[in-house]
Amino acid sequence: MLPAHFQRLAVREDSAVLAECSRLVRDVTGWRSLYLWGANGVGKSCAAAVIYCRWSLGRAIFRTANELFSDAMTLEREKEITRYIGGVACEITHSSFWRSIEECGLLVLDEIAQGDPHEWRSEMFWRVLEARKRKPLIMTGNVSPDVLVQAYDQRIASRIQEGSFLKIVGSDGRKAGLTQRFSIVQRTV
Numbered sequence: 001m002l003p004a005h006f007q008r009l010a011v012r013e014d015s016a017v018l019a020e021c022s023r024l025v026r027d028v029t030g031w032r033s034l035y036l037w038g039a040n041g042v043g044k045s046c047a048a049a050v051i052y053c054r055w056s057l058g059r060a061i062f063r064t065a066n067e068l069f070s071d072a073m074t075l076e077r078e079k080e081i082t083r084y085i086g087g088v089a090c091e092i093t094h095s096s097f098w099r100s101i102e103e104c105g106l107l108v109l110d111e112i113a114q115g116d117p118h119e120w121r122s123e124m125f126w127r128v129l130e131a132r133k134r135k136p137l138i139m140t141g142n143v144s145p146d147v148l149v150q151a152y153d154q155r156i157a158s159r160i161q162e163g164s165f166l167k168i169v170g171s172d173g174r175k176a177g178l179t180q181r182f183s184i185v186q187r188t189v
């Protein structure tokens with residue numbers, strides 16, 4: 001479910017953030033995750049939302065991380081939950097939830113590492129990371145990959161650091177050049 005404000009947004013195609021993210025997504029072979037990070041408002045979620053909207057290789061899912069982990073947690077206790085998608089009620093069960101996480105073409109987890117750390121949150125995140133191993137997964141967040149260990153735990157931080165990460169800097173990137181706006185660190189372990 002894409003946040004409503006992105007549905008109405010007239011996307012600026014000259015966005016350097018968008019261009020670089022699209023390039024990275026195209027280049028990623030043998031998928032590991034892609035983590036877009038930087039300060040508020042620099043265009044991380046927007047870039048992820050555009051990639052989500054244009055994704056054509058199977059179903060794409062866009063959720064904020066905490067919402068998704070909270071649904072996963074609820075489904076540990078309850079048989080099913082109801083979500084309204086396009087005004088239509090959808091019953092989600094534990095198995096249909098995890099099947100869609102595993103089988104979707106692309107999963108976007110927006111705003112990871114927000115809020116207080118909880119053991120259950122780390123546990124759900126780990127399960128999601130395991131389910132998306134070598135499958136398209138894009139995350140956005142405000143914290144540097146080094147600090148993820150404080151928000152979650154060592155295994156999660158190290159799994160994310162195994163993937164690609166893109167630091168987005170600057171508040172008005174559309175006027176600045178690529179080199180001023182990005183530093184890209186890619187690991188190919």
Ligand SMILES: Nc1ncnc2c1ncn2[C@@H]1O[C@H](COP(=O)(O)OP(=O)(O)O)[C@@H](O)[C@H]1O
Pocket residue numbers: 005009010011012013015018038039040041042043044045046047140
């Ligand atoms: N490619 C783009 N085209 C149009 N507007 C954009 C674009 N990128 C960012 N914006 C604008 O900047 C705002 C902040 O972007 P957002 O992606 O939400 O930032 P972040 O997730 O980094 O906090 C968006 O709501 C949108 O108005």
Ligand SMILES: [Mg+2]
Pocket residue numbers: 044045046110111140
């Ligand atoms: Mg955002």
